[in-house]
Amino acid sequence: MAENIEVAELTGKIEIPPVIKGTMKNNKPQIADAESMEKLKFPGSKLPNWKERLLEKFAEMLGKYRSLHLFMDICVKCGACTDKCHFFLGTKDPNNMPVGRAELMRKVYRKYFTVEGKLLGSLARAQEMDDTVLDEWLTYFYQCTECRRCSVFCPYGIDTAEITMAAREMMNSVGVGNRYTNIIVNKVYDIGNNLGIPEAALRSTLEFMESDIEEETGVAVKFPLDEEGVDVLLVPPSADFFSSPHIESLAGYAKVFHQAGISFTFSSYASEAGNFGLFIGNYDHMKKINKRIWDEARRLKVKRVVAGECGHAWRALYAFSNTLNGPFDFLDQKHPIPEHICEVTYDLYKRGALKFDKSANEEFTFTYHDSCNVARASRMGNYPGGQYEIPRELIRATCDKFFDMPENTIREKTFCCSGGGGLLSEEMIPLRIKGSMPRMQAFKYAMDNHDVNFLAVICSICKAQFTKMFPYYDLDMEMVGGVHQLVNRAILLGAKEGV
Numbered sequence: 001m002a003e004n005i006e007v008a009e010l011t012g013k014i015e016i017p018p019v020i021k022g023t024m025k026n027n028k029p030q031i032a033d034a035e036s037m038e039k040l041k042f043p044g045s046k047l048p049n050w051k052e053r054l055l056e057k058f059a060e061m062l063g064k065y066r067s068l069h070l071f072m073d074i075c076v077k078c079g080a081c082t083d084k085c086h087f088f089l090g091t092k093d094p095n096n097m098p099v100g101r102a103e104l105m106r107k108v109y110r111k112y113f114t115v116e117g118k119l120l121g122s123l124a125r126a127q128e129m130d131d132t133v134l135d136e137w138l139t140y141f142y143q144c145t146e147c148r149r150c151s152v153f154c155p156y157g158i159d160t161a162e163i164t165m166a167a168r169e170m171m172n173s174v175g176v177g178n179r180y181t182n183i184i185v186n187k188v189y190d191i192g193n194n195l196g197i198p199e200a201a202l203r204s205t206l207e208f209m210e211s212d213i214e215e216e217t218g219v220a221v222k223f224p225l226d227e228e229g230v231d232v233l234l235v236p237p238s239a240d241f242f243s244s245p246h247i248e249s250l251a252g253y254a255k256v257f258h259q260a261g262i263s264f265t266f267s268s269y270a271s272e273a274g275n276f277g278l279f280i281g282n283y284d285h286m287k288k289i290n291k292r293i294w295d296e297a298r299r300l301k302v303k304r305v306v307a308g309e310c311g312h313a314w315r316a317l318y319a320f321s322n323t324l325n326g327p328f329d330f331l332d333q334k335h336p337i338p339e340h341i342c343e344v345t346y347d348l349y350k351r352g353a354l355k356f357d358k359s360a361n362e363e364f365t366f367t368y369h370d371s372c373n374v375a376r377a378s379r380m381g382n383y384p385g386g387q388y389e390i391p392r393e394l395i396r397a398t399c400d401k402f403f404d405m406p407e408n409t410i411r412e413k414t415f416c417c418s419g420g421g422g423l424l425s426e427e428m429i430p431l432r433i434k435g436s437m438p439r440m441q442a443f444k445y446a447m448d449n450h451d452v453n454f455l456a457v458i459c460s461i462c463k464a465q466f467t468k469m470f471p472y473y474d475l476d477m478e479m480v481g482g483v484h485q486l487v488n489r490a491i492l493l494g495a496k497e498g499v
């Protein structure tokens, strides 16, 4: 199917397209099977009385989440969000305008939960829930990456990502789920990580990394697994253990800890920082997945928990951990909350514990893609804007040539890679190609104006999405990599300098 997709020409410009209804109405996620649904405590298939049950769930969620209730009521249709979603810009489909997407839920809300909607029906823009509407929900609430860009531009701060999460939770509750996200969540429970890497394979990868780096550098950098009593539990996204270019960042993390003299370990039980509970909008699963990390931190008696390069994992750890499974009073109280590997590395660099040889990256001119969940849903370094500046400062520390992409495409206004939110599956490739267009145009602008030839990111999903998308846009997939890939190349190993 992807072969027939029209791919936008790269001009370096992002233009607002004309509206064309229904362009993406056929790009839906595959439906989850009964076994994977039931393992997650959802009904195995669409319930016979699904409509009643969904409306009960809707009422329950309106009562529980005041933000959802508010978002249903306060939109004034000002239009400020209409051209802000990468999926609308790439697909022209009005249901991919944030206000259009939310309207799919609001029209049902009006029908069953407002006086005007109950009395006036369609005159009050209210609509009954039925199979057609459910099909629209399945389609368009899985064409949202929960990236929150729209919320930055909404004068009322309406967060369509929360509406999307609520819609997915309601659909799951009546037995209509997404195959891809279910498979991932079940793999975490059954095996310990999103990729389903068993402990033996994990161990042999880490051993391979040790011998590979020693052969290359002559330095014995360790990749410990399940070691008790060390300083740091390092929880990367599991793609870092196997995929390319992710694994180069894994090498970078280990070299940082080695050179700084900080003992650390990976865990075979909590070998995954990613938390797809966030994507399916289910706080019970988010909590359960998150708890694995905290149980393991306690069991291994570590002093600190550090997250690798994964955007939504960092959001789940940074923004939700304390509410879900805190407080973390068992950690060293100089490091009482999870830390991001970028803030750890940059802090060590500033304190003189790490040195970089910029010439190792001299063939590249870098730009940086702010991953949505880091940029708009978390912080880093415990100061406002740290999540924007720390990764950039770290890049500047490891190279001579860095240029940002246009201002309206970075920092809090960053454009999503279009693979997040549980959309990184094969059947969603047509949408992923179109939705990545704004970021690809901004990258093209940086290529044309600053000779940029490398896109650095700190998110596992962004890496997977961009390496897949670049060839569609006639770009080399090797132009994408992690910030710790730069660190890996530039870090000077050798005599330790006090930390």
Ligand code: SF4
Pocket: 084, 085, 086, 087, 096, 097, 098, 101, 143, 144, 145, 146, 147, 148, 149, 150, 151, 160, 161, 164, 416
């Ligand atoms: S959260 Fe992101 S993907 Fe979803 S509607 Fe808003 S801008 Fe679009």
Ligand code: SF4
Pocket: 074, 075, 076, 077, 078, 079, 080, 081, 082, 098, 099, 153, 154, 155, 156, 157, 158
């Ligand atoms: S910007 Fe906010 S208030 Fe305006 S149409 Fe969009 S969601 Fe509604």
